[in-house]
Amino acid sequence: TEELLRTSEKLKMAGQLAAGIAHEIRNPLTSLKGFSKLLRKATGEQADRYYEIMDQEFVRIEMILGELLVLAKPQASVYQDWDIRLIVHEVADLLSSQAILNNVIIQEQATPEACIVRCDKNQLKQVFMNVVKNAIEAMPSGGLLIISIERDETDVLVHVIDQGSGIPEDQLRRLGEPFFTTKEKGTGLGLMISHKIIEEHDGNIRYVSRSGEGTTVSIRLPQSCAEQ
Numbered sequence: 001t002e003e004l005l006r007t008s009e010k011l012k013m014a015g016q017l018a019a020g021i022a023h024e025i026r027n028p029l030t031s032l033k034g035f036s037k038l039l040r041k042a043t044g045e046q047a048d049r050y051y052e053i054m055d056q057e058f059v060r061i062e063m064i065l066g067e068l069l070v071l072a073k074p075q076a077s078v079y080q081d082w083d084i085r086l087i088v089h090e091v092a093d094l095l096s097s098q099a100i101l102n103n104v105i106i107q108e109q110a111t112p113e114a115c116i117v118r119c120d121k122n123q124l125k126q127v128f129m130n131v132v133k134n135a136i137e138a139m140p141s142g143g144l145l146i147i148s149i150e151r152d153e154t155d156v157l158v159h160v161i162d163q164g165s166g167i168p169e170d171q172l173r174r175l176g177e178p179f180f181t182t183k184e185k186g187t188g189l190g191l192m193i194s195h196k197i198i199e200e201h202d203g204n205i206r207y208v209s210r211s212g213e214g215t216t217v218s219i220r221l222p223q224s225c226a227e228q
């Protein structure tokens with residue numbers, strides 16, 4: 001199954017996003033309110049348990065807001081020429097411990113040619129973090145995760161290939177929708193932010209997936225003009 005995701009369409013969802021944020025934050029807030037009331041009368045182990053639950057709810061709100069901040073606060077982008085192979089390598093390094101813990105082997109297959117893209121390095125790092133993390137999370141019992149980097153005359157192409165659960169066809173078109181997640185502890189914000197960043201870099205992102213066999217996420221970015 002293949003679907004080219006039009007990021008611009010996904011981004012015309014401000015209203016939906018606002019509703020989503022309100023909803024996602026109201027739930028943990030409601031629970032915080034309840035437990036703080038209970039806490040007034042609780043002691044000992046019971047109080048400890050309430051504190052623990054409240055702590056989890058605080059973390060949840062923090063996580064949601066942390067991811068949203070990237071969208072809400074449009075920090076000035078810093079565009080410079082970077083070799084995508086370097087950025088991908090840094091991301092693979094950062095996620096290596098998570099990969100090991102999940103029995104996932106990350107294999108980088110990079111072209112020997114320079115893959116220079118004019119980009120905001122931190123933003124692209126965030127995109128690859130999101131996508132590689134999703135690939136790891138899709139393989140709960142481990143497997144091989146290949147990150148290949150190649151280039152043609154005009155573009156650099158990064159493929160993140162996992163052997164995970166795959167994405168059912170009806171869900172493919174929902175990728176990048178705010179708060180679309182199938183994970184118990186997911187935020188459903190990673191791909192929305194990633195799509196936005198890739199669009200701002202004049203690139204695109206595609207998914208090819210087969211249920212039960214795995215997913216390939218392909219990110220295409222234009223090569224820097226300075227390079228040609």
Ligand code: ADP
Pocket residue numbers: 130134135138162164165166167175176180181182183185186187188189190191192215
């Ligand atoms: P989150 O990871 O918090 O759920 P994302 O926006 O990163 O949010 O991803 C949204 C959803 O897309 C995931 O919950 C999952 O269902 C699906 N998904 C993304 N990448 C993959 C993948 N490599 N394999 C299987 N499912 C994926």
Ligand code: MG
Pocket residue numbers: 130133134190191
């Ligand atoms: Mg994710």
